[in-house]
Amino acid sequence: MSTSTTAGHLIVAQLERAGIQRVYGVPGESFLDVLDGLHGSSIETVVTRHEGGAGFMALAEGRLTELPGVAMVTRGPGAANAFIAIHTAHQDATPLILFVGLIPVADRGRESFQEFDINAWFGSTAKKVVTLDDAASAARVVDDAIFTALSGRPGPVVIGLPEDVLVHAIEAGTVEPRAMARTEPTxxxxxxxxxxxxxxxxxxxxxxxxxxxxxxxxxxxxxxxxxxxxxxxxxxxxxxxxxxxxxxxxxxxxxxxxxxxxxxxxxxxxxxxxxxxxxxxxxxxxxxxxxxxxxxxxxxxxxxxxxxxxxxxxxxxxxxxxxxxxxxxxxxxxxxxxxxxxxxxxKFSSAQPDGGTGVDLAVVMEILKQEMDDDAVITYGAGNHTLWPARYLKHNSANSLAAPRNGAMGMGIPAAVAASLAYPGRQVISVAGDGCFLMNGQELATAMGHGGRFVVLLVDNGIFATIREHQEGHYPGRPSGTHMTNPDFAALARSYGGYGERVDKAEDFAAAFRRAAESGLPAVLHLPQDPATRSPKTASN
The missing domain is CATH 3.40.50.1220 (TPP-binding domain)
Structure with a gap:
């Protein structure tokens, strides 16, 4: 049954009918009518601190649940910041819907404020890019986007929302979501x-x-x-x-x-x-x-x-x-x-002490295996710090890993936020490098604002270790552009209202992890690591 509404409100109604529980985003004046539709909606609006964080949260939700994650950003700069999640979802084959507010239709082609070509930007990395030029088709466009994102090889769909089209009054209603068949082998x-x-x-x-x-x-x-x-x-x-x-x-x-x-x-x-x-x-x-x-x-x-x-x-x-x-x-x-x-x-997954100064991550992983729940969700971004959880941690539950297959840094913390909201009863652990964390670490504020709970193991070696390792192989003795100056990560976590603690020795990790987990807050355990330690050791080396 159709009723009088606006395209922006109809988009929200269709998302509700599809079973979407959360949208992640940074607000913009280009999609105010959608934001108005979300007021009082059953859908939780998760307000993130950066569009890259919003995109990664939606990506993680698409990875860990049966529906695409949904992100909403504004035109131009907002869309640019979200691009990393679209590329990741495309290469990782993960369902994701990105709504992008656009300039009014009459302003197109005039290099107006924050104008960009949505098809040129996203056409090579999204399964489909569509602009909502017909307000009455809003529900159908949303339903088609969800179906496209999930069908065949999953991936991202980008929907452009001209701000003037969103406020058009229309006589239209939601549509029945298309069912996704689980194709059987013949x-x-x-x-x-x-x-x-x-x-x-x-x-x-x-x-x-x-x-x-x-x-x-x-x-x-x-x-x-x-x-x-x-x-x-x-x-x-x-x-x-x-x-x-x-x-x-x-x-x-x-x-x-x-x-x-x-x-x-x-x-x-x-x-x-x-x-x-x-x-x-x-x-x-x-x-x-x-x-x-x-x-x-x-x-x-x-x-x-x-x-x-x-x-x-x-x-x-x-x-x-x-x-x-x-x-x-x-x-x-x-x-x-x-x-x-x-x-x-x-043999390969049995930890051998790494040696060196700082916290021994191999020992930490062995302790963590005893402390983590069997259905714990693990998240991380990209960098050498990911080698330890990939090698040593066990996954015995489906949908228990959210990490970028395309090697995008900065996903680990947003993914932890999304995992903790999607599965509030499950333990969520994020292993973050210092460089990876600081790309989207501000999303700790998002976790605080929306009740996210997780423990971050922050590996601090003061360098972009993966690139430094390549430099040592190709340009020995000439490190360049890979040094970092880091903050006090535990104090940073506390400044957001979360739990923060520095752990200088692996033998102190178990007690610190329990304190972090029992805090009921987004928690960061700051683990200084020897910058000379590049990867886990095996019994043979």
Missing amino acids: PSDLAALEQRLAAARKPLLVVGGEGWDQESSEALAGWASRHGVPVLADFRAYDAVPHNSDAYAGYLGYARSDDNARRLDEADLLVFVGCVRADVLSDGYRRGLDAVSVVVNLDADLLGHFGRLDQHIPAHVASFSRALAATASAVQPAAGWLADARADYE
């Missing part, structure tokens, strides 16, 4: 896969992407365990299957073990579930290129896939996992194929 798809599995001696499952839930994660891991097939995770998709399954053998991509790199080359069958053989996973298009390759992915174009492709199964990861688990597969891997892979993973 019997012929499964039969062809079964033939390949039966012929393989060294098969590997590689899991990643979006759409996993606890049931499908456990179903796939259970099948793999019963049939002796190792499961490797794509880069920063470490929560796709539970680590307590004896089929889980670690991850591929940056900082992967040498054993898994070798295993990828030795495999005679690779089954990619929810991901593709892309750049990072394959060590720059160099590994695992010759094996028989099956890709289970809803993306018809298989964007990013490189190398051999013998079978494409266009099925949802959850539907495929349950269907495969129900089959009586005849796969018979080589003796010790899974056992050796699991043993290598156990």
